[in-house]
Amino acid sequence: MIGAGLVLGTGLGALGLVSAGRIDEQRRDEWQYVPLSGAREQQYEDSYQSARALAFAGIGVGGALLVTGVVLVAVDAARGGKAAPRRAQLRPGGLAVAF
Secondary structure (H helix, E strand, C coil): CHHHHHHHHHHHHHHHHHHHHHHHHHHHHHHHHCCCCHHHHHHHHHHHHHHHHHHHHHHHHHHHHHHHHHHHHHHHHHHCCCCCCCEEEEECCEEEEEC
8 A cells, every 4th residue: 555655645646747838838838839828827727727736635535545554554563463353244235254
């Protein structure tokens, strides 16, 4: 989970922030040649906000996975690495693993 958190947070964060930067750069370049209409400006703003939302969502989910992984490692270390006994049981919802 720690690795997945790092990869997911870094990957989506970078993807979103790079996309937002490119959208903003494209808006400035287009503005140099043609004044943007209100609708076109709104399209750029919506795309920019979506890219930033992707970046922050990725960072948030990656951070949550990272923290969860660290907590799981800490709990395992506190238990001394001993897992509770497990066995398969048939329950009303179907086959389940009981701890």
